[in-house]
Amino acid sequence: MRTKKISVDELALPSSSDVVLDLLFGHAEHQLSAQALCKAGDLFGIGSQSMRVALTRLLQQGKLGKTGRGNYQLNPGGNTLFRDVDDWLHKENRARSWNGRWLGVHVDALARADKTIWRRHDKAIALRGFRPLRKFLYVRPDNLKGTLAQTRAELHALGLIDSALLFEIATLEPQDDAAVRALWDTDMLRLRYRALLDLLARSGKALPKLAQGPAARESLLVGREVIRHIILDPLLPAEMMPTQERHELIDAARQYQAQARSYWSCFLEQE
Known part of the structure; x- marks a missing residue:
């Protein structure tokens, strides 16, 4: 592809x-x-x-x-997202080696009654890389740093519904393990990494040729798209997907943001 x-x-x-x-x-x-x-x-x-x-x-x-x-x-x-947005450069530091176990979140059907609360809950689940396995049941690899209690506290701070049950899954039947792994389209994730790396490279070369205003504008558009992808990255372990492209994207985004800040500083200081 x-x-x-x-x-x-x-x-x-x-x-x-x-x-x-x-x-x-x-x-x-x-x-x-x-x-x-x-x-x-x-x-x-x-x-x-x-x-x-x-x-x-x-x-x-x-x-x-x-x-x-x-x-x-x-x-x-x-701002419940402050830590995620402010610390996107160090996102990979939140992951640890994977022991083959999984994390699960289960919510009661009644939780969907309040749409505002449910939207916040959905966002919290997505930000920590969970995917729906069954109705009201979400899973992800158990490779996030911290105890179960710390993960629960983070999820609640992001908007997890109070009645949600967070638990560890030690083992799965082979067919269930395969079904869980298939919840993440790793091929598409890798293609997106490459597309964003290409976008950063092309934009980085184009910015010096633009006037300050257009350069600042483009750098914000490109930067927010890439950072959004990094923030939403599910942090899958290397056993499920190679991590090299994620490393490269974060490194390229770090360099691009330094470039973008210089354009914004010049633009905002310009009379």
Whole structure:
């Protein structure tokens, strides 16, 4: 199967809230002025009024704080994804060698009654790489660092439903083991790694030829697509899928982000 090239033009445009959070996460001190954030919004066709509405909404949600008049910073305690987004470079440090066991999560059917709670639960499950094996039963390899209690605490912080049961699975029947392994399309995952590596390489060469504004815009679009993929990576053990492409993608993304920050710094400082 050939790797399909990803075009910058086909990448999803960020919302006003996305622009605010992405720039604050990417900024060294996690704080910027409203003026700078509004200037960034212009690159994506988002007006100042919409950006200021987003700032107010994020403040109300507790995801941002103010450091002074017109200056905003991230509030780690108000964002359940802060650790995942802020620490994407070290994502692989969360994995350990695999002992062949599995982790399971089971939820009661009644848990779906509240759609808002269920969406948060679904997101928590996805962020930790679980896949549905049966209705209301999710599994993943037991190769995440930490005790079962620590994993449960992390999942609950991300939005896992309180009544969910987290447990270890020591062994599976051969046919069930094969069915579980097939839940992850590892061929497609590897193709996506390669496509994103190619996108980073092409964009990295193109950025120096662009003006500051377009270069900053492209770097955010490309960076958020790659980082999103890294954050959602299920961290499968080497026994299920080679890890080299993941290593390469994280390393390439690290270099690209350093390049992107320089373009954003120049753009935001430009009068």
